[in-house]
Amino acid sequence: MIWQWFAKWRASVGIHAQKLVRFLWLSMRASLLFVLVGCPEKPTIVTAVCPDLAAGCQFLLSDRMIHAKANGAITAIRPFKLTITSVGAKQVSAEFVMQGMEMGPSRYRFISSSGDTWIADVMLPICVQGRRDWYMILNLDDRQVRVPFTSQ
Numbered sequence: 001m002i003w004q005w006f007a008k009w010r011a012s013v014g015i016h017a018q019k020l021v022r023f024l025w026l027s028m029r030a031s032l033l034f035v036l037v038g039c040p041e042k043p044t045i046v047t048a049v050c051p052d053l054a055a056g057c058q059f060l061l062s063d064r065m066i067h068a069k070a071n072g073a074i075t076a077i078r079p080f081k082l083t084i085t086s087v088g089a090k091q092v093s094a095e096f097v098m099q100g101m102e103m104g105p106s107r108y109r110f111i112s113s114s115g116d117t118w119i120a121d122v123m124l125p126i127c128v129q130g131r132r133d134w135y136m137i138l139n140l141d142d143r144q145v146r147v148p149f150t151s152q
């Protein structure tokens with residue numbers, strides 16, 4: 001009964017209307033699938049506020065207090081010592097990246113110097129676009145924090 005009606009309807013409407021209905025049906029299915037699967041989101045990284053790494057700063061990562069400090073002004077090519085202090089950390093590493101720009105490999109493993117202090121000798125590459133906006137992705141054991149900073 002419904003199929004007879006459907007056949008009649010198909011015969012009466014033009015091919016364009018049929019295409020439109022088909023399109024609506026397909027897009028409805030697509031959006032339903034989207035809702036069911038869910039928006040594939042990247043796990044969000046916490047961003048810490050550290051306007052001046054050379055002056056040093058403190059921030060919280062989960063329940064841990066982290067202190068970060070460079071031993072001088074941060075410029076490309078000239079190496080600097082970066083000190084991370086965090087109670088109970090077992091492994092500390094960092095990457096230096098720029099948003100939307102491949103800056104080459106720059107992963108640093110921090111060496112435990114004394115107690116809860118970790119040190120790495122870091123050298124930032126020169127940016128061909130002259131940009132100075134960096135992100136340090138700091139890995140502390142299994143946790144990660146993103147620290148934006150500017151080089152000179």
Ligand SMILES: [Cu+2]
Pocket residue numbers: 098101103126127128129130131
């Ligand atoms: Cu760059």
